[in-house]
Amino acid sequence: MKHIVTIGGGIAGIEASDVLAEMGYKVTLVEKEKSLGGNVSKWSYLFPNMRPIGEIEDYMKSKYDSNRFTVIKNTEVNQIKRKKDKLEVSAGDELKLIADSVIVATGFEVFDAKRKEEYGYKIYDNVITSVDLENMLKNGKNITTPTGKIPKKIAFIHCVGSRDEKSGNHYCSKLCCVTSVKQAIEMNEILPDAEIYCLYIDLRMYGLEFEELYLKAQKQHNIQFIRGKLSEAAENMDKTILIKAEDTLSGYPIKMNVDLVVLLVGMESGKNTQQIGKCANLSFNSNRFLQPVDPHLARNNSSQAGIFLAGTCSSPMSVKETLDNARSAAVEVHKYLMNSDH
């Protein structure tokens, strides 16, 4: 029986492994952490329909609880070597797995907002990231600032670490705009009296229902959108934050004092993706994500035969896109194994 090793137990790795297991392949999933689920477990509700993340987690749990594929946790893959027709995957201290095909599903890491020092993350108490806010929302509807105040004025800052030469990231992380609109709506629902602003460069509502969410934010939630990039933030004596931008549509510099600043951090290619890509000699694109051999026609094929890409190791993706991409990776693996002689 053909054997597939999946590296990474986030939603991409689980979905791809399960599809292949259902097709009748033997699949082993290797996860470095002590539990499966990956980054998704950091979110609270999903755009555009505010679906609780628990539903996605339950779906994933039903997949790996089915025992259709083997899961090895707490184990990091450190080498992939070609041995004749096979791929030898070394993991942990002495685990060696012989595979006919490998799926890389190492996912992404969130941009470290400390790198944008002028925004004051971890310097000023009341500057948080979108991931911090997801965590607050996950833990209930009592939203207070880190200094213990119910916020009356909140600013969401788009493009933190994205589209930014200074952060070394030229690409648009594409999911932050809609995440900001989603979180702004959630804040308005919890704190109807709070003034909420979104500071953006361009609003990229690329998904089918994203523009409707933006419209809803304007119509029903009184969210104010200002076209301008935050230049700098400063802390006042009372721990409120002074932010400065240009309102580029009116052409005036603006300043405002807010109780809470939320930085919309983008997705970056993580350490694991770098490490796996280098050890298996996979091609990277200029943004450090893994490069498929063809951006339209072979999105799951890495530059090495038999090694396939699933999910956000190749680009930023939403949950929906990640699952689609993982299923298509499974089909590509199946096609490869059907057509290979070994």
Added chain:
Amino acid sequence: MSNKFGFDISPSRTIDFDKFDNQILQYVLQHESSFMTCMSCGGCTATCSAGNLIDFNIRKMSLGLRRGKPESLAAEIDKCMLCGKCILVCPRGINIRNVVMLIKKALVKFNPKNDERNN
């Protein structure tokens, strides 16, 4: 201009792309090609030392140059104090101070018609 009838016609506000005065723009781009990558985020203007005190918007001035409207350049460019804070925040990594210096040089080099100075 003769004004026999006691009234005049206002000049059109339309930016005419068929009569694009791009002499200064081409000079700037030749020496600082990154200038074309501006996405008008306004970070430069927000942090601008001069712009926070007086009516000076370096983003709008630069956009005017890219749109072939260099008329007010000469009056505007002298408001820049060359402090360079805009370079620190620019997400496209444009050397804005060099752009300003190149515009100053180009103004001398090409000496374009300038309404403010001629009037």
